[in-house]
Amino acid sequence: MAEIIKVGMAELKVSQHPSILTTLGLGSCIGIALYDRIKKNIGMAHIMLPSSSIATASSNRAKFADTGIHDLIEEMRRCGSDIRSIVAKIAGGAQMFAFATQNESMKIGQRNAEATRAILADFRIPIIAEDTGGNYGRTIELSSEDGSLKVKTIGFGIKYL
Amino acid sequence: MADNISGLNNFHLDVLREIGNIGAGNAATALAKLLDKRIEMRVPQIRIMRFSEVSDVLGGAETPVIGILLQLQGDISGSMMFILDYPSSRMLVNILMGKPLETDLEYDEMTCSVLTEIGNILAGSYLSALSNLTNLMIIPDVPALAIDMAGAILSVPAIEFGKTSDTVLYIENVFTDGCDSVIGDLFLVPDDLSYGKLLEALGVV
Numbered sequence: 001m002a003e004i005i006k007v008g009m010a011e012l013k014v015s016q017h018p019s020i021l022t023t024l025g026l027g028s029c030i031g032i033a034l035y036d037r038i039k040k041n042i043g044m045a046h047i048m049l050p051s052s053s054i055a056t057a058s059s060n061r062a063k064f065a066d067t068g069i070h071d072l073i074e075e076m077r078r079c080g081s082d083i084r085s086i087v088a089k090i091a092g093g094a095q096m097f098a099f100a101t102q103n104e105s106m107k108i109g110q111r112n113a114e115a116t117r118a119i120l121a122d123f124r125i126p127i128i129a130e131d132t133g134g135n136y137g138r139t140i141e142l143s144s145e146d147g148s149l150k151v152k153t154i155g156f157g158i159k160y161l
Numbered sequence: 162m163a164d165n166i167s168g169l170n171n172f173h174l175d176v177l178r179e180i181g182n183i184g185a186g187n188a189a190t191a192l193a194k195l196l197d198k199r200i201e202m203r204v205p206q207i208r209i210m211r212f213s214e215v216s217d218v219l220g221g222a223e224t225p226v227i228g229i230l231l232q233l234q235g236d237i238s239g240s241m242m243f244i245l246d247y248p249s250s251r252m253l254v255n256i257l258m259g260k261p262l263e264t265d266l267e268y269d270e271m272t273c274s275v276l277t278e279i280g281n282i283l284a285g286s287y288l289s290a291l292s293n294l295t296n297l298m299i300i301p302d303v304p305a306l307a308i309d310m311a312g313a314i315l316s317v318p319a320i321e322f323g324k325t326s327d328t329v330l331y332i333e334n335v336f337t338d339g340c341d342s343v344i345g346d347l348f349l350v351p352d353d354l355s356y357g358k359l360l361e362a363l364g365v366v
Binding site: 008009010011024025026027028029048049054059060063094096097098099108135136137138139152154155 | 211212213214215216221222223225228230232302303305306307308309310311312313314315316317319320323324325327
């Protein structure tokens with residue numbers, strides 16, 4: 001049985017084969033799962049906000065899509081991964097509450113997903129599967145065995161990406 | 162004024178706890194009247210957490226809960242959330258609908274509307290006490306309801322905090338039925354600048 005490592009909100013972790021990375025209860029946040037097809041290293045980030053442009057100097061970099069993905073890739077490289085063999089799967093970005101008055105801050109899930117796609121594209125990391133949007137929470141589990149991503153929900157079943 | 166969490170000292174925390182006491186006291190009275198039932202509350206807790214700890218409040222990130230969220234506007238901003246589990250939602254709705262307590266509950270439009278209204282009444286009475294105390298204008302938005310994983314629901318106010326801070330501050334009140342059975346959790350989550358304003362309004366700077 002591979003070790004299961006938990007990634008909390010605004011955290012990122014990288015581990016080597018055999019291992020499983022999981023993040024629980026993604027709402028509007030995005031879980032970014034990276035898989036190195038050659039070395040079987042895996043990485044996961046749980047980002048909360050699209051851009052670090054609003055950050056103060058001391059901010060936790062893992063909470064933003066841009067700095068979080070950058071640092072996650074760096075960490076994968078430190079573990080010996082070649083960026084060209086890394087593929088991505090993403091999940092989350094839901095809108096948990098539907099409000100009568102739609103203000104910008106409520107669309108944060110959608111903006112997180114858009115930012116995540118754009119940043120991964122900048123690094124030329126292909127997104128080979130995604131499960132984003134909707135109005136429900138997700139728990140994800142990434143296996144180093146084959147890079148499969150298990151997505152669990154309440155009421156919307158379990159699927160594998 | 163301390164406009165970030167690390168600047169808060171024990172005295173500030175006591176004042177915030179007292180805010181929770183007064184607000185929730187009013188809310189508990191409202192709930193007791195509504196249900197015609199004895200309602201007690203525990204000592205309010207000020208939870209200051211890193212984001213990675215948020216999802217573990219309420220017994221695990223994947224615990225299914227019902228959350229009613231109201232966004233706050235006016236002199237302070239932030240949100241207020243009432244969170245309850247399936248058994249207590251069943252009890253509350255059955256009492257209000259005049260049905261036997263163990264009647265199964267379908268989470269249809271009617272049920273959700275009843276639960277949303279309970280959240281609305283609790284938040285409204287909490288906030289009016291808070292508003293009277295501080296002389297601040299606090300306007301709650303129309304409430305919204307979600308039934309999902311606790312982590313996903315608690316992350317909504319946390320994200321607002323994330324824009325300015327690396328930690329989040331929740332003023333938590335737990336209501337019980339007097340026999341130690343939890344009815345629900347009421348959270349006031351003033352945003353990063355607003356708890357400073359609350360303290361200032363009370364003359365604590």
